[in-house]
Amino acid sequence: MAVVSKSSTVVVVGADDQQSSGAGTIDLSSFDKSLGPLPITVLLVFDHPIKDPVESIKKALSQSLAVDHYHPMAGRLTPDGGAIACTGEGVSFVGASVSCALADQHLPLLKDDLAMGYPGDWCRPEDPLVQMQVTEFSCGGFVVGVTWNHVMADGAGMAQFLRAIGELARGLPSPSVVPVRSSSLLPCIPPSVVAAQRAMMAVASKDMASLDFTIPSSAIARIKGQWADANAHEQPCTVFEAVTALLWLCRTRAVVTAKDDDELPVGMVFPSNVRQQLGAEAGYYGNCLAAQLVQATTGAPAINGLVKLIKRAKDGGDQQQPLHQGAAVGWYDTLLVSSWRNLGFEAAEFGGGAPARVMWHQRQTVLPICVVCPPCKGKDDGVNVMS
The missing domain is CATH 3.30.559.10 (Chloramphenicol acetyltransferase-like domain)
Incomplete structure (x- = not known):
C-alpha cells in the first residue's frame, strides 16, 4: 500500500502580520454554538498538475489570512469557547507526498492520511481553527485536505474560504467575495x-x-x-x-x-x-x-x-x-x-482547473x-x- 510522507507541521500566519495579539474578538452566534467544536474534513482531489502545489497554496493561504481578508481563521477560541480571539496565531499546514499516481482506488485507503487531525475527538480552545494539508502524487495530481472546527464555519463558509485561496493562488489581488464573519442580522436561537x-x-x-x-x-x-x-x-x-x-x-x-x-x-x-x-x-x-x-x-x-x-x-x-x-x-x-x-467546493481551484x-x-x-x-x-x- 502507498505511504504518505509528511513534512513537519508549520504554522502559516497572515501575510501582513506575524501575530496580532489583542486584535479583538468575534462572539460566536447561536448558530455556531449549537453545532459544537466538531472537526470536519473536506478533501479536494485535483488530477491536473500545477507548479509546486505545496508552496503555491501555502503562500496563497498566508495571503488569505491578511487582516482585510480571513484573519479570524488564524485565531483561536477564547478559553470559555464563546468567541473567536483574532490573535493571528495561524493555521497549521503540512506538505506531503505519495510515491504513486493519483488513482481513485487509492483514495479510500489513504484518506486518513490526506488531512491533519486534531489531538482529541473534539477541538479544544487552544487548537487551530483550521488545518490544511497538501499532498502531491507522483503523477503531479494533488489533494488539498482541510480540517476545521465546525464552530468557525459551515460547509458553505469553508467552500468560500477555499475559493478565495484559489483565487489568490491564481494571481488575483484579492478574493472576489468580501468576507464577513460577524453578522448582526442573524436571529438568535433560544x-x-x-x-x-x-x-x-x-x-x-x-x-x-x-x-x-x-x-x-x-x-x-x-x-x-x-x-x-x-x-x-x-x-x-x-x-x-x-x-x-x-x-x-x-x-x-x-x-x-x-x-x-x-x-x-x-x-x-x-x-x-x-x-x-x-x-x-x-x-x-x-x-x-x-x-x-x-x-x-x-x-x-x-x-x-x-x-x-x-x-x-x-x-x-x-x-x-x-x-x-x-x-x-x-x-x-x-x-x-x-x-x-451546491456549497461551492467544486468551484475551488488553484490553477489547474476544478477538482476532479x-x-x-x-x-x-x-x-x-x-x-x-x-x-x-x-x-x-x-x-x-x-x-
Whole structure:
C-alpha cells in the first residue's frame, strides 16, 4: 500500500502580520454554538498538475489570512469557547507526498492520511481553527485536505474560504467575495434549544462502517418518475429529494432488520443553508444552518411517502421538528443526510482547473450520516454518496 510522507507541521500566519495579539474578538452566534467544536474534513482531489502545489497554496493561504481578508481563521477560541480571539496565531499546514499516481482506488485507503487531525475527538480552545494539508502524487495530481472546527464555519463558509485561496493562488489581488464573519442580522436561537442541540451532539461514535458508493442515475430517474405518475399536480421530485428518500428507505430497512420491529419511530435530519432566507450579509462565512428532523415509522411510507415528508420539511410544513427532538426517536434510528452538491467546493481551484472529486471525511460522527457529494469528474452515471 502507498505511504504518505509528511513534512513537519508549520504554522502559516497572515501575510501582513506575524501575530496580532489583542486584535479583538468575534462572539460566536447561536448558530455556531449549537453545532459544537466538531472537526470536519473536506478533501479536494485535483488530477491536473500545477507548479509546486505545496508552496503555491501555502503562500496563497498566508495571503488569505491578511487582516482585510480571513484573519479570524488564524485565531483561536477564547478559553470559555464563546468567541473567536483574532490573535493571528495561524493555521497549521503540512506538505506531503505519495510515491504513486493519483488513482481513485487509492483514495479510500489513504484518506486518513490526506488531512491533519486534531489531538482529541473534539477541538479544544487552544487548537487551530483550521488545518490544511497538501499532498502531491507522483503523477503531479494533488489533494488539498482541510480540517476545521465546525464552530468557525459551515460547509458553505469553508467552500468560500477555499475559493478565495484559489483565487489568490491564481494571481488575483484579492478574493472576489468580501468576507464577513460577524453578522448582526442573524436571529438568535433560544438558549434552551442551543443547549439541547449541544447535548445531543455530545453523543458520538467511531464504531460505524465507512461507505463510498454511487446511486445510479437510473434509480433516481425511476423515483422521480414514480412521483410524477402519482402526483401530477405537485412540484416535481428533485434529485436531492429522490436521493435522500432512497437513503432513508435503505437505512430504515436496516433498522427493521436489526430490531425486528416494523413500527419503530425513525427520523431523518437534513441541514439547509439559510443565509438567503435569514438575510445574512453577502460573504458571511460563519454557520448559518437550519437542521430539521422529519419522522416516520419503519412500517409506514414507501418511497413516494418519504419524498412527500421531505418536501413538506423543505417547505416549512408541519412534518418538521427541531433537531434536538431527535433524542425522542433514538440516536441509532436517526439518519443525517447532508448535501454538499451546491456549497461551492467544486468551484475551488488553484490553477489547474476544478477538482476532479470532492470527498467528505470524518473520524467520528454524531449520527449515522450520509453526505451527498458533488459529481465526480467524467462520471455522469449517478450521485456519489459517502457515509
